[in-house]
Amino acid sequence: MTRMDATLTARPAPAASPARDVRAALLPATIVLGVIVLLAERLYTQTGLPLWLDETWTAVIAGQPTWPAFWRQAWLDCNPPLYYAVMKLWIPLAGTSNAALRAPSFAFLIAAALLPLAWRIGGLSRQARWTWAALLFFWWPGLFVTADARAYGLLLLVSTAQTIAYPRMMRAPSIAAALCWTALAALAILTHYYAATIGAVQGVLYLWVWRGRAVRTWPALAPLVPVAAVMAVHAPRLADYARPDVAWYPPVNIFRLLDFIAFPAGLQPFQMGVAAALGLALLWWAIRYRPDVARDEDAALDPALRWTAIAGVAGVALAIALAVVKPTLADRYLTPAAPAVLLGIVLCVRQVRGTHAAYAALATVYWLGATSPPALMQSLSERADYGYERGSDFLAAAHTDQLVFAWDHPATKIMATDSLDQIGGFFLRRGGEPVAVTPVVLAPGDRPSARLLAAATGQRPAILWLYDRAHMSVGDADDFALTRTPGWRCRHSRHGYTGVVACARSAQF
Incomplete structure (x- = not known):
């Protein structure tokens, strides 16, 4: 043992002090x-x-x-x-x-x-x-x-x-x-x-x-x-x-x-x-x-x-x-x-x-x-803006019997139809609305408003359209004409690149 080691070994433990505490x-x-x-x-x-x-x-x-x-x-x-x-x-x-x-x-x-x-x-x-x-x-x-x-x-x-x-x-x-x-x-x-x-x-x-x-x-x-x-x-x-x-x-x-x-x-x-x-x-x-x-x-x-x-x-x-x-x-x-x-x-x-x-x-x-x-x-x-719970709450008052649902995203093309059915109608069904869902898969060149309106064939139809402009399959081909269609009442929420369009016939509210 060196002299330094002996000195360190022999050093007494420090006394307690207020500063140390x-x-x-x-x-x-x-x-x-x-x-x-x-x-x-x-x-x-x-x-x-x-x-x-x-x-x-x-x-x-x-x-x-x-x-x-x-x-x-x-x-x-x-x-x-x-x-x-x-x-x-x-x-x-x-x-x-x-x-x-x-x-x-x-x-x-x-x-x-x-x-x-x-x-x-x-x-x-x-x-x-x-x-x-x-x-x-x-x-x-x-x-x-x-x-x-x-x-x-x-x-x-x-x-x-x-x-x-x-x-x-x-x-x-x-x-x-x-x-x-x-x-x-x-x-x-x-x-x-x-x-x-x-x-x-x-x-x-x-x-x-x-x-x-x-x-x-x-x-x-x-x-x-x-x-x-x-x-x-x-x-x-x-x-x-x-x-x-x-x-x-x-x-x-x-x-x-x-x-x-x-x-x-x-x-x-x-x-x-x-x-x-x-x-x-x-x-x-x-x-x-x-x-x-x-x-x-x-x-x-x-x-x-x-x-x-x-x-x-x-x-x-x-x-x-x-x-x-x-x-x-x-x-x-x-x-x-x-x-x-x-x-x-x-x-x-x-x-x-x-x-x-x-x-x-x-x-x-x-x-x-x-x-x-x-x-x-x-x-x-x-982050919550890229969702449609608020849009679904808006449509709940319309008591729709058919929900036309579109998630405008490249991944939608590989989604199973029953998956899109369940994801689109989740909030309405959770709230007790027994809605039938019609999934619509948008493709390049589509005009979403026209396609969604054409699919709304129920007695009390509603449309829920979630989009992200950074990944939209249709780009800027549509100017959201759906929101200006006579006889329809819409809630269009935009937040940066994302948005949700929720619409139902005015008479349903």
């Missing part, structure tokens, strides 16, 4: 306050918010009366079936109200944030685990993508569990540790196919680091066998969605690239001015005034945690690279990488002297970045 309380106080504020924000922004189109698809697929009908509708969709199966079990218990459909997503977000606290993680101190949990809860895309009835709350939960299981396997390879990781990776892929990107990167790094020892854990690949079977069965339908005349994803440009980079890290530049200033001030305080304790109880960074963070960043890079080759990526598809990327940010901050203040500063930056009820409400409202 204040520093220790910074992080829990920040988290508690932030959780309270964001829960209130969540309640505020969800009140009265209508479902948007994709949420309606969730209700239709998961609300099928039988399991064979469910599996057929799930296969017709472009997403894997796990989330829909969970919702299929939930709907008989809770119903199909907007609040009931969205409740599981928020529960999954809370569960994901609690995982780092409930599941012991080697190499991370209690303060670091609390900070990671806070970042998962304050991660602003989480508040956005888990605010609706879609798979991303479940995806965040399963991906967080996968991120916790991975360093255990990287630290000490064994069949049991590898089986835990592959089982969670399989669940993530069955929730969203893009989870395969980070799973693939993690697997490659595992083989590269451990080589022969990793190969000897091959029996742990068993959970991936049913995943391969599901993907093989689903492949023909996915090929339909990938057709050039159907695919609707724009190519990757510099702006989308920045979105892809910012999303998993939870960066929100237009809201981060005040948060960044406060965070920098607190970090400067932490660096300038060194506390009288070691900077972290786990001063040496565990290599397994470092590989986990690297895999998260590499998974994002792989997903972006695939999107450059074939545009099929939206920023929310990067949710599986978010837990690992956020963990990497925590690992960087833990190297700063004065981790109590540094962690509190980091949590504060994310909390303030996510706390903007008007901005969140505006974003959620804009």
Whole structure:
């Protein structure tokens, strides 16, 4: 033992002091306050918010009366079936109200944030685990993508569990540790196919680091066998969605690239001015005034945690690279990488002297970045505008017996007629209106008003037309003459590129 080692070993534990107690309380106080504020924000922004189109698809697929009908509708969709199966079990218990459909997503977000606290993680101190949990809860895309009835709350939960299981396997390879990781990776892929990107990167790094020892854990690949079977069965339908005349994803440009980079890290530049200033001030305080304790109880960074963070960043890079080759990526598809990327940010901050203040500063930056009820409400409202719940409510007063429904989008051409029937009439039927639905698939060159009016042959007909100008099959060929047709009363809601036209005969109101 060197003289320096002896001196460090003999150094007495620091005495308690008011300043040290204040520093220790910074992080829990920040988290508690932030959780309270964001829960209130969540309640505020969800009140009265209508479902948007994709949420309606969730209700239709998961609300099928039988399991064979469910599996057929799930296969017709472009997403894997796990989330829909969970919702299929939930709907008989809770119903199909907007609040009931969205409740599981928020529960999954809370569960994901609690995982780092409930599941012991080697190499991370209690303060670091609390900070990671806070970042998962304050991660602003989480508040956005888990605010609706879609798979991303479940995806965040399963991906967080996968991120916790991975360093255990990287630290000490064994069949049991590898089986835990592959089982969670399989669940993530069955929730969203893009989870395969980070799973693939993690697997490659595992083989590269451990080589022969990793190969000897091959029996742990068993959970991936049913995943391969599901993907093989689903492949023909996915090929339909990938057709050039159907695919609707724009190519990757510099702006989308920045979105892809910012999303998993939870960066929100237009809201981060005040948060960044406060965070920098607190970090400067932490660096300038060194506390009288070691900077972290786990001063040496565990290599397994470092590989986990690297895999998260590499998974994002792989997903972006695939999107450059074939545009099929939206920023929310990067949710599986978010837990690992956020963990990497925590690992960087833990190297700063004065981790109590540094962690509190980091949590504060994310909390303030996510706390903007008007901005969140505006974003959620804009997304809800691409739906027709309000249009259906308008038509409910007409007590229609026939609904002519058109979703003007390239994907409509591959939709089953019964799927369009169920999606178009969902809100009216949920409200007790036994309406018959006539789906109309618009094609290039059509004049939508003429086609929709011609299809309205019922005694009390109504028309519901959802369009997105960025993807309209008819472009600007129609000037919405339907809304000016004598004898018809219409509600035309336009929001940027999207809009909904809801019309019924004036005598029906």
